[in-house]
Amino acid sequence: MDLLDGVVVHAKRGERERYVPIHRFSSIVTSSNPVRMIEALKPREVYIADLNRLMNTGNNRGVLEELRARNSGLMIMLDYGVKGMEDLKEVVVAEMGDKFVLGTETISLKLLEEASKSDMINKVTISVDLFNNEVLTSDTMMKMDPLQLIKELNKFPVRDVIVLELNRVGTKSGIDFEFLARAVELSEHDVLCGGGVRNCEDVYKMAEIGVKGALVATAVHDGSIPTFEVTRRANF
Numbered sequence: 700m701d702l703l704d705g706v707v708v709h710a711k712r713g714e715r716e717r718y719v720p721i722h723r724f725s726s727i728v729t730s731s732n733p734v735r736m737i738e739a740l741k742p743r744e745v746y747i748a749d750l751n752r753l754m755n756t757g758n759n760r761g762v763l764e765e766l767r768a769r770n771s772g773l774m775i776m777l778d779y780g781v782k783g784m785e786d787l788k789e790v791v792v793a794e795m796g797d798k799f800v801l802g803t804e805t806i807s808l809k810l811l812e813e814a815s816k817s818d819m820i821n822k823v824t825i826s827v828d829l830f831n832n833e834v835l836t837s838d839t840m841m842k843m844d845p846l847q848l849i850k851e852l853n854k855f856p857v858r859d860v861i862v863l864e865l866n867r868v869g870t871k872s873g874i875d876f877e878f879l880a881r882a883v884e885l886s887e888h889d890v891l892c893g894g895g896v897r898n899c900e901d902v903y904k905m906a907e908i909g910v911k912g913a914l915v916a917t918a919v920h921d922g923s924i925p926t927f928e929v930t931r932r933a934n935f
Contacts, residue, residue, distance in 0.1 A: 700916070702759040703750040706731040710916065711869030713830060715750055725920035733762055737770055742929045744774035746893075746914050747796070752780030753805065763795050774798075776824060780805050784813050791819050798858060802826040803848075807838040811855050824891075825852055826861040835865065846878075850885045859889040859911065867895030869917050874901050876908060883909040898923045 701710045701718065708718035708731070720731035728739050737745065747766075751757040758779075767775065777796030781787050782805045790799055799822050801810070814820045827848060828835040834845055841848055845862075852860055862882050864875070872895045883890050892905055893914035902913050902924070918924040 700733065700736070700745055701748045701750055702733060702762060704757075705733075705759060705762055707733050707736055708750070709869060709920070710748075713865035713868060715754060718750070721920060724917075726922050727920055727926060734765060734769060737766060737773065740919075740926055740929055742773070744776065746776045746778070746800070748778040748800075749780060753778070753802075755780075760795070764793075767795060776800060778802055778826065781810075782806065783810060787814060787819055787823075791822060798822055798824050800824050800826050800861065802828050802863070803834055803836040803838070803841055804828045808840045808851075809838075811852075811857075815855050820856055821858065823857045824859050824861060825855070825857050825888075826863050826893075827852075829862070829864045830866050846881055846885055849882050849890075853885075853887040857888060859891055860886055861891045861893055861914070863892075863914070864894035868893065870895060871897045871917055871921075871923070873897055874905065876904060879905065879910055880908045896924075899925075899928065902928075 701708050703718060707721045709721045709724040710718055722729055722731045728736055749759045751759055775796040776798045777790065778800035779790045781801050801823055814823060827845060829845055834841055834848055836842060849860060862879060874895050879892055889911040891912040892910050896902065896913055896915045896918050898918060905913055915924055919926065919929060
C-alpha cells in the first residue's frame with residue numbers, strides 16, 4: 700500500500716509523479732482512503748510506503764497513526780523513508796509499525812552499522828531497491844552488483860531482505876526466478892520479493908525456490924490474486 704498525500708495510489712515502475720488514486724484502477728475497492736481499504740480487504744499484514752517521506756514532500760504520519768489505532772491486530776511493515784538513526788528512533792518509539800523497512804534508496808551502510816549496535820535492528824527489514832537490475836542508492840558503498848550487496852547484508856542482524864524491482868512494480872511483467880533463486884542461495888536472511896507478481900502461480904513458484912513472502916498489490920486489485928489469499932496468510 701503506497702500512500703501519497705493521504706490516499707492510496709497505484710504504483711507503476713517507480714514513476715511516482717504519474718501515480719493515481721488506487722480506486723481509479725482497482726476492481727475490488729471504490730475508495731482510495733487507506734482506512735476504508737484496510738476495512739474492505741482485512742489483510743493480516745500490510746506493507747506501507749510513505750511516498751511523501753521518500754520524495755521529501757511531507758509525510759503521512761497522521762494516516763499511519765489512525766491505521767494503527769483502528770487495527771490493533773494488523774501487522775504493519777512500514778517504509779517511512781528512514782535516512783538516519785533519528786528517523787529510525789522516531790518510528791520505533793512511536794510504534795508506527797511492527798517491522799520497519801530501510802530501503803537502499805534512502806539509507807547507507809553506515810546507518811546499518813549504527814543500527815546494528817542497538818536493539819532496534821531486530822525490527823528492521825532491508826529493501827534492496829533495484830531499477831533495471833541496478834541498486835538504487837546514493838551511497839557509493841552500496842553501488843555494487845545486487846547479489847553481492849545481498850551477500851554483504853549477511854553481516855547485519857536484520858529480520859529479512861526484500862528484493863524490490865521498482866521497474867516491475869505495477870506492471871505484472873513477471874518474476875526473474877533465476878535471480879531470486881540466487882538471492883535466496885546467497886542470503887542468510889529470509890528473502891521477500893516485490894514487483895512483477897502476476898498471479899498465484901508466481902507466488903507458489905517463489906515459495907518453491909525458498910522465497911518467504913511477496914509484496915502484491917496490482918494483481919490483487921485487478922482480481923488476478925483473490926482477496927481471500929490476502930487474508931489467509933501473511934507469508935508463505
